[in-house]
Amino acid sequence: MSKRYSALSLAVEGLRxxxxxxxxxxxxxxxxxxxxxxxxxxxxxxxxxxxxxxxHGVQKVAVLEKGWLGGGNTGRNTTVVRxxxxxxxxxxxxxxxxxxxxxxxxDLNYNIMLSQRGIVNVAHSDAEMEICARLANxxxxxxxxxxxxxxxxxxxxAPAMNFDPKTRYPVFGGVWHKRGGTARHDGVAWGxxxxxxxxxxxxxxxxxxxxxxxxxxxxxxxxxxxxTIRAERVGLAAASHSATLAAKAGFELPTHxxxxxxxxxxxxxxxxxxxxxxxxTGTYVSQSDKGECVFGGGIDRIPSFAQRGNPxxxxxxxxxxxxxxxxxxxxxxxRQWAGIVDVVPDSSPLIGPSPxxxxxxxxxxxxxxxxxxxxxxxxxxxxxAKGEHHPISRPFDLDRFARGALxxxxxxxxxxx
Amino acid sequence: MQLxxxxxxxxxxxxxxxxxxxxxxxxxxxxxxxxxxxxTRYLYFQRNVKGRVAEIWSHVPCGETFxxxxxxxxxxxxGSASLRKESAS
Numbered sequence: 036m037s038k039r040y041s042a043l044s045l046a047v048e049g050l051r052x053x054x055x056x057x058x059x060x061x062x063x064x065x066x067x068x069x070x071x072x073x074x075x076x077x078x079x080x081x082x083x084x085x086x087x088x089x090x091h092g093v094q095k096v097a098v099l100e101k102g103w104l105g106g107g108n109t110g111r112n113t114t115v116v117r118x119x120x121x122x123x124x125x126x127x128x129x130x131x132x133x134x135x136x137x138x139x140x141x142d143l144n145y146n147i148m149l150s151q152r153g154i155v156n157v158a159h160s161d162a163e164m165e166i167c168a169r170l171a172n173x174x175x176x177x178x179x180x181x182x183x184x185x186x187x188x189x190x191x192x193a194p195a196m197n198f199d200p201k202t203r204y205p206v207f208g209g210v211w212h213k214r215g216g217t218a219r220h221d222g223v224a225w226g227x228x229x230x231x232x233x234x235x236x237x238x239x240x241x242x243x244x245x246x247x248x249x250x251x252x253x254x255x256x257x258x259x260x261x262x263t264i265r266a267e268r269v270g271l272a273a274a275s276h277s278a279t280l281a282a283k284a285g286f287e288l289p290t291h292x293x294x295x296x297x298x299x300x301x302x303x304x305x306x307x308x309x310x311x312x313x314x315x316t317g318t319y320v321s322q323s324d325k326g327e328c329v330f331g332g333g334i335d336r337i338p339s340f341a342q343r344g345n346p347x348x349x350x351x352x353x354x355x356x357x358x359x360x361x362x363x364x365x366x367x368x369x370r371q372w373a374g375i376v377d378v379v380p381d382s383s384p385l386i387g388p389s390p391x392x393x394x395x396x397x398x399x400x401x402x403x404x405x406x407x408x409x410x411x412x413x414x415x416x417x418x419x420a421k422g423e424h425h426p427i428s429r430p431f432d433l434d435r436f437a438r439g440a441l442x443x444x445x446x447x448x449x450x451x452x
Numbered sequence: 453m454q455l456x457x458x459x460x461x462x463x464x465x466x467x468x469x470x471x472x473x474x475x476x477x478x479x480x481x482x483x484x485x486x487x488x489x490x491x492t493r494y495l496y497f498q499r500n501v502k503g504r505v506a507e508i509w510s511h512v513p514c515g516e517t518f519x520x521x522x523x524x525x526x527x528x529x530x531g532s533a534s535l536r537k538e539s540a541s
Contacts, residue, residue: 276502278498278500279500279501279502281500282499282500282501287493287497287498287499287500288497288498288500289496289497289498290498290500291498291500292500292502292524336470336471337454337466337471337527338471338505338507338524339524339525339527340502340503340524340525341524341525341526341527345453345454345466346453347453347465347466347467380496436492436495436496436497437488437489437492
C-alpha cells in the first residue's frame with residue numbers, strides 16, 4: 036500500500052533524501068479465478084478496475100496487460116481533453132469524462148496535471164463559421180461551455196498564429212471551449228493503477244490474453260501465457276487489438292484499424308497557452324509544460340497494425356502546423372511516434388455487451404480515447420458490475436448498426452477524432 | 453514513402469492509392485429479402501486480421517481496382533492482381 040501524497044509527505048521525504056518512496060502497485064501472480072477480469076492495462080482498463088472496486092465493491096478484480104501499463108495509445112496521444120461534441124448522446128458521454136477529469140487528481144490523490152487551458156477550433160471561411168456556430172449552439176443547448184470567437188478573440192488566445200488574410204487557411208474565427216485542455220497521460224494511467232491497486236485490484240503486466248474460455252456459449256474467463264484465469268465477467272478494453280481478440284471469441288467488430296501519429300518539437304519558451312485545432316488542415320497543437328510543441332493531425336489512410344507512421348501524413352501534419360504557426364518552422368522536430376487506433380464508421384465508441392454473454396466491450400474510441408478514459412472506465416465498470424447498460428452507454432451499443440441508429444460525430448462536430 | 457504495385461501502371465507512390473475494403477466481402481444475395489444481420493455485417497463489420505491480409509484497392513489516377521495482398525504489420529506487399537475480367541484468365 037502506497038502512502039498518501041501531500042505537501043507534508045513531500046516535505047518529509049525531501050528531508051529524508053527521498054529514500055522512503057515505495058512502489059505504488061504490486062506485481063502479483065494471477066490467481067486462478069476472479070469476479071471480473073479486464074483485458075488491457077491502458078487508461079480505460081485501469082479506470083474500469085478502479086471504479087469497479089471503488090464504486091461497485093467488486094472484490095476480486097484483475098487487469099491483464101500484454102506489455103506495460105499505459106504503453107499503448109494511453110502513452111501515445113497528444114494529451115488533449117475536451118467535450119466539444121455535437122449529439123446529445125456524445126455530450127453525455129464526453130462531458131461525464133471531462134467532469135470526472137476535473138475531480139480526478141483529488142479523487143485519486145495523484146496529480147494528473149489537468150490544465151484547462153481552453154481549446155479553440157479555428158475556421159477559415161464564412162461557411163465554416165456557420166458550422167462553428169451550429170456546433171457552439173449545440174454544445175450550449177447540451178449544457179457544455181462554448182463560445183463563438185471572432186478573429187480578434189482567436190488572436191487574444193493564440194497570438195502566435197498566422198493572421199495574414201492572404202494565407203491558404205486564414206483565420207475567420209472559431210469555437211472556444213474553455214474547459215478543454217490537457218492532462219498528463221502517464222499520470223492518468225499511473226494514478227488509476229495506484230488507486231486500483233490500493234483497493235486490491237491485481238494488475239498483471241506482461242500477460243497477453245491468447246484466447247477466451249467459453250463454456251456453453253458463455254465467456255467464463257481467459258487463456259493467457261500464464262495459464263487459464265476464470266472470471267464471472269470479462270471486459271475487453273484493448274483498443275485496436277479488441278478486434279483481433281473478438282475474432283478469438285467468434286465475432287467481428289465494425290472497426291477499421293489505422294495508424295495515428297503525433298510528434299513534438301524541441302522545447303522552447305512559453306508561446307502557446309491553449310490548444311489550437313485548425314479545421315482546414317486537421318492539425319492541432321499545444322505546448323507542454325516542458326516547452327515542447329505537441330502536435331498531430333489526421334490518421335494514415337492505410338489500414339495498419341504497425342505502431343509507426345508513414346511519411347506522407349507526417350509531412351501534411353507538419354505543413355498544417357506551419358501554415359497556422361509559420362514561426363514554428365525554425366524548430367527542430369524531436370520525436371515522432373504512432374499508435375494504432377480502432378475507428379468505427381460513425382466515429383463513436385463501442386460500449387456494451389458483446390455477442391458472447393459474459394464478455395463486455397469498451398473499444399472503438401478511434402483517435403479520441405484519451406479524453407474519454409474516466410467515462411469509458413466508469414461505464415465499463417457499471418457493465419461488469421450490473422451486467423447491463425448505464426443509460427449513458429446504451430446508445431453506444433453494438434446493436435446501433437443493425438438499427439441504423441449511428442451517432443455520426445465525424446459529420447456532427449466536424450473535427451478530427 | 454511506400455510504393456504500391458498497380459497492376460496497370462506498375463509501382464506508384466502510396467498517396468495515389470485508395471483503400472476500398474477487405475477482399476472477399478460479398479454483397480448479400482436477395483437484396484432487401486436478405487436478413488438485416490447479413491446487411492449489417494456486409495456494410496459495417498470487418499474481419500480485422502492482424503498480419504497477412506487481402507484487400508481491394510484503387511489506383512486513383514488510372515482507375516484500376518485491384519486485389520492487393522500484404523502484411524499490415526510489416527507493410528510488405530506480397531501480391532497484386534487486377535479485378536478486370538480480361539486479366540482474370
